[in-house]
Amino acid sequence: MVPKKDVLLQIKDLRIEGYSEEKWVEIVHGVDLTLHKGEVLGLIGESGAGKSTIGLASMGFARDGCRISGGSIEFDGMELTTTPESDLRALRGSRIAYVAQSAAASFNPAHKIIDQHTEAPIQYRISKRVEAQEDAMQLYERLRLPNPSEIGFRYPHQVSGGQLQRAMTAMAMACRPDLIIFDEPTTALDVTTQIEVLAAIRDIVDQFNTAAIYITHDLAVVAQMADTIKVLLKGEEVEEAPTAQMLGSPKEDYTKSLWAVRSFKRPQKNRPTGADAVPIVSVQGIDAAYGKTKVLDDVSFDIYPGMTVAVVGESGSGKSTTARCITGLLPPTKGKILFNGQELPAKYTDRTKDQLRQAQMIYQMADTALNPKIRISEIIGRPAQFYSGLHGAALKNRVDELLDLIELDPAKFYNRYPPELSGGQKQRVGIARALAADPAFIICDEVTSALDQLVAEGILKLLDRLQQEFNLAYMFITHDLATVRSIADEVVVMQRGKVVEQGPKDEMFTPPHHPYTDLLLSSVPEMDPNWLSTLLEERGTDAIGEAADV
């Protein structure tokens, strides 16, 4: 078996098993993959599709509780499934590198960045410490990190998330590997930061002619990065094609459905007019501070009944803090919040039960928002019991009714615990808990950002349906402008604790914009494979590093 000269990685009929419920279950069912030198392959699919598992397997690695049960993985003529662990270890880091999703969680917080960077080259005796450090600084410069000669000597918590992700990419390049596996490197970042990282990754891969496997669930991102795209579903390949062809004419139905996700859009509603139209929530000139740090500065906006107001901005812009002020968790230092024309007490402990009932909240992380040790029936039933005093059969009926509303089968889910549910189901339970209070206003804090696109779309449709059914008002906190496009009626753009622009959605999405809004809008990846190049040209290469500071 003589491999073709430029084939770097050849995976044939890969089968991986996972251990669950006391037996081995196959989770990857015979996937083939061929990667040539210098080629970038995009792996795409929803969570549980086996993307990361396959990515790790290409280093000959299986996570705890997983094992490679069949097939062959051939890296540059070397069969990884039969190679002893010690040889594999020598391969990893030097010839195959891995960039994890969360750089913040993957760096060791107790060591300086550059020490972690130089560990592999020194370990493999590729270079001496000093040389390795110089090389690291050069890489930092290429990745356009600020102060390349100094930044490496900081600890991971002293640099921002986007910078850390770039430092991690630099670290992966430390030994000039032949193959890098990028496991959702930008998923946890804002759109504006995402661009910097994407541009940096693409540059460095081009410059060193490194092959890469780029794992993501974001199609628009993969369109920028990959030469070839492979779509996975439940551990099986759906289809594989060159990027342009895949985007232009997907063959399989599943791929088409993935492509169509961002198409959900509902007509924009306008504010009710007339003298009797009172906003359900009116935020009037609030300031807020954590200790002495001022985080909100004169924030004002109105939310009318039955409407969705999207609050957008990158992280740290004060979106969630505004929500905390409205719920009363963080009393504002100035200004007031009106609910149906009446002023709300600043602290939630001073509000009446009815005021608390009227405003509910849905959280970003359904995992931490639902108590893992309480049954679904009680999670949903408690607000109904607490506010309306329902009990016994009436309470059970109410819970069944709510479960029906969120499209979960009451017979199946009534007695389950949250850890037994999938991410989307948990988020639905979170919605049901908010609905159980029979509110008029719901704050949705990044409710879809932790979910796959298909699942997220389901949640958005559900929220939309519930809004029409119960005339709910939503305050929709998000950094995803695609979500804003699909569900919002009005948009409030925030930056550094201030509202920079607000107005009806259609107006916001048509120029002219405030410069910051413009930056946000243009940073949202599009399906066009040339989007990133065009954008970078427009902005000028120098602007990338400082894009967030416009």
Next chain:
Amino acid sequence: MSTFVIGYYALLIGASCLAAYFKRREMFLLIFSLTLVSFVTGIVGGAPALRLITTCAGLLALAAGTSYAFREFLILITPEGVAKELRTAPLTAAFGMFVIFTYAIAGIFAPIIAPFGEAQVISSAFAPPDETMLLGADQLGRDMFSRIIFGARNSVGLALLATGLAFFMGALAGLLAATKGGWFDQFMGRFADVIMSVPSLVFALLMLSIFGTNLTVIVIVVAVIYSPRVFRLTRAVAGNVVVMDFIEAAKLRGEGTWYLIRREILPNSTAPLIAEFGLEFCFVFLLIAGLSFLGLGIQPPTADWGSMVRENATLISFGELTPLIPAAAIALLTVAVNFVVDWMLFRSSGLKEV
């Protein structure tokens, strides 16, 4: 060379060869190193030393067999959910559970099991064991075996009561401190520090000499000594739960502190608390035994393992092992509880979601 010695070596070497052939690496290392050790001890101590090794190995095998059988028995009689957990228990934990089970039976049915009364004098002082007295008599001529059985009831019961009280006080204070925060948290924390800063035995002796040595005082004093540890653990565990979003959701719903503690926080902190209960139980047990040994704990004629060691201590100088039997009973229970706790700690710190 006797047939015993020949058989002994033949068995060991055969077993190590088999283990090596079937590539059971650990098994082989264990058996073969035992063989090598046996060569040395055989030369030094002769056949009796080898007999001793055989007896020890037999006892170990017996304990392992009993543990295995007991675990299977528990799996059979418990409902599906518990049985699934029990299947993950290692043999040491099963052994621990078996010992605890035996002690519990002895304690609960003491009057039925014990052949004589707790304070019944039936023979001369320090009488040797015979058919009626399994372990001989103590310094007043009371049946040692009966007193150990009753001792299980008194010592273990008292320790259980004191640990329970310590947990009730400590956990409640810890949960309240974590939920309320602020000055209450600070006050409770410093108060706990004050209690912990006094050496526990000295504190107990002081309190017992002030308030007298009756059971209520012992239980309360011991509980007070051990509650700060429980407080600290509970506060730390609950502190991690309190910052979760579901607590915020419950607070925003307008729930009271008591509901938060009972329904939201406590179910998420039980695992480490149960493990801590096992550990603290051992410490409390040893403290009470220690107090009894010093004469300030449970008062005669009530049987208690700590005081039994003290009362029979003179016998040690005559080379008798009798006073060590109650001490061994204490040691065995402590080890057993720790085996079970180890397993629970392993489970609660595991990555697996329950």
